Amino acid sequence: TLLFDRLKPQAPDALLALIALANADKRPTKIDVGVGVYRDAAGGTPILRAVKKAELILLDTQETKAYLGAEGDVRFVQLMKELAFGPGASDSRIVGVQTPGGCGALRLGAELIRQAGGGARIFIGQPTWPNHAPLIGCAGLPMVDYKYYDRDSHTICFPQMMEALEEARPGDLVLLHGCCHNPTGADLSLEQWDIVSAFMARRGLVPFIDLAYQGLGNGLEADAAGMRMAVERCEQALVAHSCDKNFGVYRDRTGSLFVKGANDETAQLIYRNLLSLARTMWSMPPDHGAAVARIILDTPELRADWEAEVKEMCIRIRSLRARLAASDPRLAYIDEQNGMFSMLPLSPEQVKALQAEEGIYMAGSGRFNVAGLSDDNVDRFAKAVAARL
Ligand code: PMP
Numbered sequence: 001t002l003l004f005d006r007l008k009p010q011a012p013d014a015l016l017a018l019i020a021l022a023n024a025d026k027r028p029t030k031i032d033v034g035v036g037v038y039r040d041a042a043g044g045t046p047i048l049r050a051v052k053k054a055e056l057i058l059l060d061t062q063e064t065k066a067y068l069g070a071e072g073d074v075r076f077v078q079l080m081k082e083l084a085f086g087p088g089a090s091d092s093r094i095v096g097v098q099t100p101g102g103c104g105a106l107r108l109g110a111e112l113i114r115q116a117g118g119g120a121r122i123f124i125g126q127p128t129w130p131n132h133a134p135l136i137g138c139a140g141l142p143m144v145d146y147k148y149y150d151r152d153s154h155t156i157c158f159p160q161m162m163e164a165l166e167e168a169r170p171g172d173l174v175l176l177h178g179c180c181h182n183p184t185g186a187d188l189s190l191e192q193w194d195i196v197s198a199f200m201a202r203r204g205l206v207p208f209i210d211l212a213y214q215g216l217g218n219g220l221e222a223d224a225a226g227m228r229m230a231v232e233r234c235e236q237a238l239v240a241h242s243c244d245k246n247f248g249v250y251r252d253r254t255g256s257l258f259v260k261g262a263n264d265e266t267a268q269l270i271y272r273n274l275l276s277l278a279r280t281m282w283s284m285p286p287d288h289g290a291a292v293a294r295i296i297l298d299t300p301e302l303r304a305d306w307e308a309e310v311k312e313m314c315i316r317i318r319s320l321r322a323r324l325a326a327s328d329p330r331l332a333y334i335d336e337q338n339g340m341f342s343m344l345p346l347s348p349e350q351v352k353a354l355q356a357e358e359g360i361y362m363a364g365s366g367r368f369n370v371a372g373l374s375d376d377n378v379d380r381f382a383k384a385v386a387a388r389l
Contacts, residue, residue, distance in 0.1 A: 015363060022361040030359035031381055033372035036182075037250060038216070038313055038340060041374055048248045050306035054295040058288075068287060070278040072098025072256075076290040079297040080256045084211060084241050086221065088228055095271040096258040097278060098285045102212045102242030103135060105257035109208060109238045110139035111277045112259065112270070113173060122173040122208065125149070125161060127343075127365070129182045132175065132210070141173070149184045151366065152345045154333040156186050162199065170204030176230070178211030178239070179223035180339020183367035187217065187338050193226035201233040212242040215310040216317060217338030220246075235262045243293050245340075246310050252289030313371075320370050320378055327382035330389055340371050350388045358384045 015034060022032040037045045047055075071077065077096045082089040099105040113120055122141050124132060125148025137143060146164030147157045165174065176196075181187050188196065200207055207230045217223045231237040242255040257274065261267035278284070296302045317340065325335035334342050344366040346354070354360040360381060362368040373381055 018361055018363065021355075025359055025361070027359040029377070029380075030361065031373065031377050032361045033368035033370075033381070034361045034363055035369060035372060036340070037369075038245060038248065038371045039369075039374075040313075041316065043372075043374055045248065045250075048306065048309050050296045050302045050309060051247060051249060051292055053302055053305075054292045054299070057295050057299075058291055062291070065287070068284055070097070070275040070284050072285045073287065073290045073294055075298070076294040077256050079294055080241055080243065081258060083220065083243075083297070084214065084224055084239060084258065085228060085231070086224065088232055091260070092264050093262070093267045094231070094258050094260045095267045095274070096256050097271070097274050098290050099240075099255045099257050099278070100253040100282055100285050101244050101255040102210065102240050103131065103255075104253065104282065104285065105240035105242065105255045106132070106135045106210065107139070107281065108257050108274060108277060109240055109259070110136045110141055111281070112238070112273060113141055113208075114139040115273055115277060118171055120171050120173055120206075121168070122175055123165060123168055124175045127151075127183055128175070128177075129210075136175070144168075144172075149181075149186050149343075151184075151343050154186070154337075154343075154345070156188065156192070158188075158192055162196070165196070165199060165203075165205065168203065168205050171206065173206045173208045173238075174200060175208045175210065176227075178209045178214065178227040179217040180213035180341070181337075182212070182339070183341050183343060183363070183365060185334070185337030185339055185342035185370075188226055190225060190229070193229050197230040197233040200230065201235070204235070206236045206238070207231065207234055208238045208240070210240045212240070213245050213339045214241070214243075215246040216314055216340065218318075219314060220307070220310060223338075231260055234260070236260055244289070246313075247289070247293050247296070247306070249289040249292065252292070253286050254289030254293060317370050320373050323378050324370070324373075324382050327379065328386040328389075330386065331382060334370075340369050341367055342370060343367050344385055344389075346385070346388060353388065354384060360384060 018034040209227045214223045237260040239258040244250045325332045346366040348364045
């Protein structure tokens with residue numbers, strides 16, 4: 001047999017297939033809540049004002065496209081460290097590098113853990129973002145699943161989570177969503193962060209926190225609070241930070257990985273290992289999105305405008321959540337959840353029926369993108385869903 005004939009067939013990405021189906025539907029009343037990007041009231045995902053302005057500045061002032069290093073744009077990483085950690089950003093035990101989006105950060109973090117050896121396992125709550133297992137699993141880390149969320153009662157299974165973590169050994173990792181849990185919208189409360197952070201610190205567990213939606217849940221500061229608590233308490237931690245959503249630069253692949261070591265010396269060891277691992281995967285991260293985010297955060301007017309735009313996105317999502325919740329007592333839980341996604345307790349057949357009969361497109365799991373709704377169709381959506389619950 002020829003070399004490539006040995007490859008196994010791969011299932012197409014289910015969400016991409018759903019987008020194609022929704023695009024092909026010609027009904028003017030169709031509602032696409034499958035797609036995973038933010039949408040404004042008009043149903044579009046336009047480039048943010050602050051981003052456009054920063055791109056013009058970049059076009060005008062950038063003098064070279066010569067290589068940067070594997071660390072990427074050092075000023076960008078410093079600004080992201082401040083955005084993510086707030087006052088905690090002065091901690092020199094936390095080192096960071098720019099990565100190709102949150103995906104790159106997750107992958108690089110997993111490679112660092114593998115490189116450290118010791119057979120660390122990673123505890124992953126279910127359900128989670130479907131790319132977590134492939135991104136982390138390809139570094140060969142053993143994964144231990146536990147139930148995080150019960151879709152039918154729409155509650156976080158916190159006792160089950162704590163019970164599962166009882167089995168973790170010192171040095172094992174705990175994957176947590178910093179905010180705006182994807183796909184459930186169900187975030188740990190600050191009390192729960194407090195409990196799990198104290199537990200991880202006491203047991204020598206290492207939080208690996210995925211912060212991909214800072215600002216879209218309850219604001220830039222509030223959305224980082226749980227993560228900050230965990231990183232501050234634990235001796236070692238990893239944070240995969242994406243600014244693809246909150247800057248709306250999805251295709252520019254913009255993010256960073258932060259890792260906390262027990263002391264400054266270990267932190268430097270971590271940093272040099274991150275650089276050598278990054279060189280084997282992407283050599284250096286793409287510059288454009290990071291340069292744009294850096295210009296925005298370093299320019300007071302642009303920064304203020306960007307913060308206002310993030311707030312607009314956040315408020316729009318919150319108000320759609322409030323409307324869904326008010327429409328039917330069985331949907332009340334949606335207002336307690338955060339970010340773009342929540343799940344509806346619908347069977348795959350009910351999801352298919354919504355698609356065929358109403359032109360409503362969502363993932364087979366019942367996950368839907370709140371931001372895919374508009375003032376004009378949110379009530380119709382709620383009614384169609386409630387009729388099938
Ligand atoms: N983590 C979660 C939970 C996500 O939902 C996403 C994007 N869908 C990412 C990470 C990756 O983001 P990026 O596009 O920056 O790689």
